[in-house]
Amino acid sequence: MYEVGDGELKAIERVLNSQKYFRYQGPDVETETSLCELEWAQRLGSEFTLLTTSGTNSLVAGMAAFGIGVGDEVIIPAYTFVATAAAVMQVGAIPIVANIDESLLLNPEEVKKCITDKTKAVVAVHMDGLVCDLDGLKKVCGENNLLLVEDAAQACGASYKGQAVGTIGAFGGFSFNVDKVLSCGEGGLLVIADKSYQEQIKRSFLTHDTPAQFGASMREELAPLSFMGLSMRMNEINSAMLRIQMTRLDHIIEKLRGRKKQMADLLRSEGYFLRMGHDPEGDNGSVVHVVSADPLENSARVKSLLASEVVALSPTMRPAHAAWQWFKGMDKSDYWAKGLNPYGLTEKSYVYEKSSFLPSIQFLGSTIRIPIPYEGDFNNFLQKVLKGLKG
Numbered sequence: 001m002y003e004v005g006d007g008e009l010k011a012i013e014r015v016l017n018s019q020k021y022f023r024y025q026g027p028d029v030e031t032e033t034s035l036c037e038l039e040w041a042q043r044l045g046s047e048f049t050l051l052t053t054s055g056t057n058s059l060v061a062g063m064a065a066f067g068i069g070v071g072d073e074v075i076i077p078a079y080t081f082v083a084t085a086a087a088v089m090q091v092g093a094i095p096i097v098a099n100i101d102e103s104l105l106l107n108p109e110e111v112k113k114c115i116t117d118k119t120k121a122v123v124a125v126h127m128d129g130l131v132c133d134l135d136g137l138k139k140v141c142g143e144n145n146l147l148l149v150e151d152a153a154q155a156c157g158a159s160y161k162g163q164a165v166g167t168i169g170a171f172g173g174f175s176f177n178v179d180k181v182l183s184c185g186e187g188g189l190l191v192i193a194d195k196s197y198q199e200q201i202k203r204s205f206l207t208h209d210t211p212a213q214f215g216a217s218m219r220e221e222l223a224p225l226s227f228m229g230l231s232m233r234m235n236e237i238n239s240a241m242l243r244i245q246m247t248r249l250d251h252i253i254e255k256l257r258g259r260k261k262q263m264a265d266l267l268r269s270e271g272y273f274l275r276m277g278h279d280p281e282g283d284n285g286s287v288v289h290v291v292s293a294d295p296l297e298n299s300a301r302v303k304s305l306l307a308s309e310v311v312a313l314s315p316t317m318r319p320a321h322a323a324w325q326w327f328k329g330m331d332k333s334d335y336w337a338k339g340l341n342p343y344g345l346t347e348k349s350y351v352y353e354k355s356s357f358l359p360s361i362q363f364l365g366s367t368i369r370i371p372i373p374y375e376g377d378f379n380n381f382l383q384k385v386l387k388g389l390k391g
């Protein structure tokens with residue numbers, strides 16, 4: 001979370017005083033949650049948005065709605081948070097991990113190598129606010145009849161060629177957990193931008209709220225759907241807070257982008273190379289990625305940056321952001337729900353080995369990830385970065 005203040009306090013107080021905490025308050029009654037969804041739809045230019053309790057759940061609701069399930073394979077990048085793989089498994093499908101390239105993002109050529117007759121979807125993850133090659137990925141998906149999904153959990157405020165990320169694939173998911181550009185503590189948003197997906201829109205709604213099919217507010221809209229889904233409704237307190245957070249988005253992104261540009265210009269003028277994603281203008285500006293010659297130089301620079309009080313790490317040093325860190329949860333041995341482990345529901349066997357990801361290890365291991373500080377004296381910070389990088 002980058003900014004929080006009186007606006008959020010007042011919004012939460014208003015909801016507390018109203019004693020109305022639930023997203024439904026009768027048919028046709030506008031609530032904080034329904035208004036927040038409307039505001040996101042308007043902002044993103046999207047037919048449908050659905051608030052959920054987390055970014056992970058927004059992906060789960062989207063995958064379920066688009067018919068991704070048991071026996072399907074879903075291609076995800078080697079550099080992403082564990083939640084991307086967990087969401088795939090929660091709908092019964094198998095995550096297939098593709099190598100990233102020097103952009104730290106999914107490479108369409110690597111995606112092609114992972115396609116089999118079971119592949120159903122490809123998840124483009126806009127990591128650290130870096131924007132994926134959506135044209136390239138769309139082309140591969142189109143040629144192979146696959147769904148393109150956008151995991152935009154880390155890319156709130158980012159765009160690709162002028163269009164908001166999360167609205168370009170069949171569906172997109174955002175996260176509002178505490179680390180993200182906007183936050184209401186925990187929360188997520190599913191976006192289905194294309195109005196031709198009416199059936200999927202309804203299915204996602206029922207997936208996120210099983211009882212909705214029985215209640216007065218949504219009964220008619222959801223008929224004739226009738227299945228047991230999950231419970232991932234956003235509450236009114238979180239929605240009210242998020243509505244205020246949304247009013248801060250343009251200003252936060254403008255500041256982050258300004259700072260990132262200043263830092264990028266300075267580092268380039270000193271001879272450093274940066275990883276910039278596939279739309280540097282659309283990047284949300286939250287993180288700078290400095291390229292080192294090799295992992296050895298990288299770890300020496302990281303040490304020196306830390307000694308200069310700059311929060312800098314190789315992406316592989318974060319605990320759950322590189323695929324090989326969570327391979328041990330991707331087999332038949334254990335699962336949260338007895339009998340539902342996707343690896344036990346398919347004849348095909350899957351083996352994940354770190355050695356298959358040497359290119360990803362090389363790119364991540366020769367990158368220093370520096371989050372842009374939002375507060376404080378930025379010029380002083382830049383001097384510390386230069387000192388740290390020079391060792």
Ligand SMILES: Cc1ncc(COP(=O)(O)O)c(C=O)c1O
Nearest residue numbers: 054055056081083084153175177
């Ligand atoms: C890339 C990515 N995908 C999905 C998620 C899941 O979001 P949440 O923590 O809101 O479930 C995160 C959260 O950090 C993320 O970084």
